[in-house]
Amino acid sequence: MEGGFDFAILIRNAPFLWGGMVLTLQLTGLAVAGGLALGLVLAVLRLSRIPFVPALVAGYVNFLRSMPLILAIFWFYTLIPKLTGQSVSSFYSVLIAFILFEAAYYSEIIRAGISSVRRGQIAAALALGLSNAQAMRYVVLPQAIRTMIPVLLTQSIVMLQDTSLVYVVGLRDFLTTADIVAGRDSRPVELYMFVALTFLVVCFSASRLVNRLRRRYAL
């Protein structure tokens, strides 16, 4: 590499890189929100007693979990325009891929959280005269949420890292903008190290916070 490190390049390109970071955060935020909502529905359906529904949901979850995320991104990126017959911005096709994909993972976490509440608790709630819904609302969920929130947050940190995969369809997230600058100015060392360190600091601090939360609210 020529001429040693040139970290001024980061400052010169700060607005461009920041734009990438904003897209990364937007994508993560929307995908987490959508994934949680859909994941909750899937978890409830999977625990329900409606005929065939739990098996269908299990099939969906296992199917998505055995597919690489990159392949899912390609699926939606090429197929949504074909299905709808109109061009969809790559941001939305990728967002849909992330929501459907992450919902499979979130639903498993939520299901595990709900199932971790002991049967006796529900029996006790019902014996006290609570309705099914009330038992869920006042007895099961408060306990389930405490066990699953740290895991959901950890999964969301993983998801933040996974958004970098939008690189494969050229969406300008944080990593892709850094890649563009690295290619244009032939400065891969500075740019990729910067990306790696930024993620390391953000994700490490976030996971530390999650750990503290876990210890504080553990049952």
Add this chain to the structure above:
Amino acid sequence: MGSYRWNWPILLADPYYGWIVSGFGNTCLIAVLAWIIAFPLGSAIGIARTTELRPLRFAGTAYVEVFRNIPLLAQMFLWYFVVPELLPQDWGRWVKRDMPYPQFLTSVLCLGLYTASRVAEQVRSGLEAIPRGQHHAGLAMGLTPAQVYRYVRLPVAFRIIIPSLTSDFLGVFKNSSLALTIGVLELTSQARQIEEYTFAAFEAFATATLLYCAVTGIVILAMRQVERRTRIPGTIAIGTQ
């Protein structure tokens, strides 16, 4: 979807059939080779994190935190674009010019080291799930700490964590698709290439998806057998405590 022109036979035509076969082969090979790095290295790191030696514990923790908190794709770029620049000049030149299969070997190394951090966490949690009493009983019987690991703790820990190790192996199998970002023609990139050449997007992606699902299913079924055979009689509770 009404106007979509199905073209399944295209997948059996030359050269597309060969692309899928070689892509699938590369995907499996990357996953297996990366696992060969990840399993022993991850086990060593996981064990290091449970020892009494502070520097070892610290090194193990640092390894896991670094590899877990950087996106895998960024790691791939670091190994491929950055590390050769930072190596001593002779090595760097060798890596850039003379190393055979540079993209393939780089992705194996990257995936192996990343997966090691996941294996390490599983091994550590397996070791920690064993009641301390077993460790003390081993020492009281006159075993050295190393022998306690070898004959008491590890045989139990590995049997407890078989399901988690299975999902880590499936993880590296799926993550091998990231090798396409540095130009390895594995299954996903071959599917993508077929889509670009023939516009048979649905057929190409469906085939790739089916192959991924098939391997996942086979591995899960096989590991269930292994789990059944290695189950420790009467101790299911250890894993769930």
